[in-house]
Amino acid sequence: MKTLFVSYRVTDLDRSLPFYAALGYVELGRVEPGDGSRLVILSFPGEPAVSLELVHRPGSESVYVGTGFDHLAIQADTLADTLERLTDAGLEPGPVQYPGGPHGPKTSWLTDPDGYRIELVEWPPDRPDGITAADFS
Template sequence: MKTLFAAYRVTDLDRSLTFYTALGYVELGRVDTEGGSHLVLLKFPGEPAASLELVHRPVDARVDVGSGFDHLAIQVDTLATTLERLADAGLEPGPVQQPGGPHGPKTSWLTDPDGYRIELVEWPPGHPEGITAADFA
């Protein structure tokens, strides 16, 4: 088994697509369902498959993100370059943090139009991609 993707309910599909496209996602495909709902699957250009789905149900009330979801973590190659690109696109990433100390990962936080939090992570040199069992040894 493996995780396929996370799905976010969004209030305004166009606004959310603008945000996630500026973040670097590209649209893989979409499904329009009965009742005017839309599912849009996104991926990063280097990914072979979808990693995020935006779910827009216009008949539902505004999205409430206070339901237990905490955040989405996205690995970046170089955090400084990513933050500059995001700021140029009109997004507002937070300051660089080093929660694991000077030899740990660099992070920055960003919030999407519906209030979903996104953690951008740059691993230190030599760290494998993603979090592995070695991170807990």
């Protein structure tokens, strides 16, 4: 078993797509089931498979189904460069934080048009793959 992708329900696909494009996602394809719904399949360049799906269902009550979702984490090669690019694109990332101390990961938070929180993470050079089982041994 493995995780295939995360799927977000969005209220306005035409507003959400430019936001995720500014983050660096590219559209791989669309599915239109015929009931007015649209599913847009996204990934980052160089990713081997889909990583995010945006789902728009016009007329459905709310995009927020359930209350357990917290955030999506996205790895940035260089957080400073990513924050500059996002700011230049009109997005508003938060300040750089060091949740693991000065030698741990650098993070910044961003919120999409529907209020979904996104954590941007730059891992220390000695931990390029992020959190692994070795971190819990």
